[in-house]
Amino acid sequence: MSQNMPTAGGGSVRATFLAAYSAVTLAQMTNALPGALNGTFAAEFHTSGAGLTWIAGVFMIGVVVFELSWGVLGDLFGRKKLLLAGAGLTIAGAVLAALAPVTGVMIAAQAIGGIGAGILFPISLSMIAAITPDPRARAKVIATWAGFLSLGAVISPVLAGLTSQLFTIPGAAPGDPNIYSGWRVAYFVAAGLAAVLLLLSLKAQDSAAPQGRKLDLPGQATLALGLIAALFATVTAVDSGFGAPVVIAAYVAGALLLGLFILIESRTPQPLIHLSLFKNRAYSITGIVAVTGMFAFLAVCFSTSVAVGGLALTETWKVGVLFVFIQGPAFIFIPVVGWLIHHAAPRWVLTAGFALMAAAGYWLSGFSLGTPEAFGGTPWTAFIPPLALLGTGFALTVGSVTAVAINTVAPQEIGMASATTNLLRDLGFALGPVIGSAIAFSVGASLFAAPLAGILGGAGLPAEAAEGLSQIPPLAFLSGWPDVIAGFTGQAAASGAPQAAVDSMVQALNGAQPAIQGAAGSSLGQGFQTVYLVAGITATISAILTLFVPGRSSSAPAPGTETPAAAATVPAGS
Template sequence: MTQSISVPNRGSVRATFIAAYSAVTLAQITNALPGALNGTFAVEFRTSGAGLTWIAGMFMMGIVVFELSWGLLGDLFGRKKLLYAGAVVSVAGSVLAALAVNTEMMIAAQAVGGIGAGILFPISLSMIAAITPDHRARARVIATWAGFLSLGAVISPMLAGLTSQAFTVAGPVAGAPNIFSGWRVAYYIAAAIAVAVLVIAIKAKDSAAAEGRKLDLPGQATLALGLIAVLFATVQAVDAGFGSAEVIASYVLGAALLVAFVVIEARTKQPLIHLSLFRNSAYSITGVVAVTGMFAFLAVCFSTSVAVGGLALAEAWKVGVLFVFIQGPAFAFIPVVGWLIHHAAPRWVLTAGFAFMAASAFWLSSFSLGTPEAFGGTPWTAFIPPLLLLGIGFALTVGSITAVAINTVPPQHIGMASATTNLLRDLGFALGPVIGSAIAFGIGASVFAGPLAGILGGVGLPAEAVAGLSNVPPLGFLSGWDGVIAQFTGQAAAGGAPAQAVDGMAKALGSAQQQIQGVAGTSLGQGFQAVYLAAGIAATLSAILTLFISARSSAPTLDAIAETTEANAEAAVQA
């Protein structure tokens, strides 16, 4: 285990704890904000399916691709410096998000914010671990740190909903956003918290542990670029289709880079990931369920945000309330989960948690989606019971995964086992909205094509106009109707159609707006039903797989948990 070295007589222990707890709360607030606002983004930015997926997934990508390196950089150059860097980057990401007026700006803001949070998660934990030498005391400190992280997950949706409701002010020009109102205020508040973290951290203690540490640049580069290429391909497939040249090329490139990563890790002396861990079948199973189980969780979160906020057009505060039921149990049940992990085999806690998540997803898949409540759609309050089940399942699984992992490997490997499990878990988080979008928007477009052609033909549009509009995805008709009309009339005029004929076709299309949007909503609703079903299947498989983990995965000791977290604090993100 690498020993941390603190700078003597400089900085305050109390300031260090306050800065660390504030930093992890901030990181989780910015992490969870898009989940409660996806529906709002779909309507305000008139984004495509791929654009909405990038907004949801880009933040997690910023965390995942560099997760194993930030803590190491803190060890090498000083953790306090990295905390400063994370706070500054978080300020930039939050302000950029608040100022975003289109999808592209929000995606860029999410990328910056994800990097900031990716720094703050591990660095905040390693700073307090370094100043708490007693193992049992360190375990209590870690539990408190996890509590503040869960608190951030509860604050975030409430903040999104309340600011959307209380600070909505029209822009100076009709149709233009007011960059100082609504949900944007939530991001300004996040930026203010980041500034406060910077101020508090001035008096915090610094620490480092550079001895014997070395950055695996080839491994980091191939892992980051490989994951980015694969995720890019999956997101682009939402709009372009899996058969498009750019999607296929990106998958091939990503696969080649990930193979190169495996080769590099097998040969380097100080790898990011010890591949020998996966020779242990019990650990391999834990790694698989870390991905599939957390995919199920975030796929349900993403689907709920879009289905309730984007398709059912519920106000942002209602979506925020739903997310409190999702995230709240992870905070409220900290003492319960801690007791269970220490008094029962964690694999049984894990199995029970995945079973709750599966029940939630299957329940939600039976809901009628895609129609606003005012027109007979599912009431938003009906989502509360199944989402509470999801939240309970998440509370039981998110910490238990690491607890199981460290008890399936020899003691000398528990640090790397913890770090690798955290990476796989966060990869599952990133895949939730990405794969969920590919399923929902792909199925939605397939279901929508036939009824759309019938509606357009029924209002008298010529065959070539019907063919052109059939390429517009259902989300485009819902969130960007004016853009559809402009695109249609522009293409018709460019094709040589007389102005009178173009106006007539535009009026015919406008007369079918309500019918088209109704079909678009229900088509996408079927797509998100399929996502819920896929999440339920993934959670069920995860619950079954955990039953095959060796019985030696018994309750870990406080010392083992503390040793694990200190050894690889850079990746111990309990998100």
């Protein structure tokens, strides 16, 4: 291993630890904030399904596509500079989110914040590992870092719930942006904490390890563009359908770019990912479950956020409580999971965790979704037991998947294997809301078509008008009814319809609003039931696959002596 090199002027060891622990807590807080707020975003921004998916997913995309390169840049040019950059980007992203007037600005804010967090996660860990050379002391430091990461995941939904509850203006009319103003305070708090981190980082020690390190620019570019193209296609398909030309073109571009990435990685002497790792069947299986298992987790999280907060109109603080049950076990069970990984075969811990996540998915798929509790929908408290089961399963899997991965490779491959596993795991996190929303909204739209046609026909709307309204996604009828009416009025007037006829159709539409919104909610609820079921099936497959991974390898490092990346947990949320 190359030696870490402190910069001139030194720095405070204490400030380095404080900055690193604050950085990972902050990064996970900003990552997890949308989890409790997706319903609020849908109501305030009147966003489409694709817009809501971008808000939830673009943050993790920013983490995934560059995470392997940030470590190299820190080694080459100094980790302190990267930590300062990450804090600065987090400030910018949080302030922009707090001030966002429309969906597009919120998506941009999430993208900036995701890049900032993508820097903070690996660099904070590298900085404290660099000043802790003793393996046993380093193991304790890494465990503490992981604890602060989990703490950020617990703080986030509490912060979202409290600010929404305490700072919302009571008595505002529905549709008034002020009624949802409280959530913006949470992002201002995050920006303030990022400013504190910036000051702490100025006093931290710097370190670098440039020997033998080189940035793989062609590999990074093709990986980033390929993943972004594929994810863009999937998100766009939420509203436009998978047959849309732009969706097909983006999938083709993504496939070509990712194919080029594989070609580049197979020929470059210092690749981002050593493809030879996947010749190992056991490691390949672990890589697959890293993606599928974390997809299942985030798909359930995203579905719960939208179904409970957006469709059932549950207050934000209640959604925040549910997310505490999702994220809390990962923090509470840190010592338990650590003991299990050290004293039992990690693959059994992994299998048990995926089995619990599968049970949660199947349980939730049987809930009645899409209807507020006051009108007979599932009470929000009924979600607590299955979500606690999900959180416990996640606590068992999020750290142990890397422990299993490094047990399948030779000692000299441990660093690359753990970094690659982290990338695959984060890719699963990014895919959760993206694929989950594509499933939910496409199923919901197909189920909504028939009842919508019947309602519009019964309201006496002409066939041409009904045809135009049938192209509107069901979520728009729930979160943006004024926009639907305004758009319909404009199109009807532009077509030359007499004003009296337009007014009559608008009156009929407003009279049918309860029936239309009820059908839209029920259809989308069935869509999210499907996502829960898919998540349960995916987690089941993951649990079965881990049974084929061998136990602890004789070449694997003893507990407490892994590289920093190997022992690290990773972000989760949204």
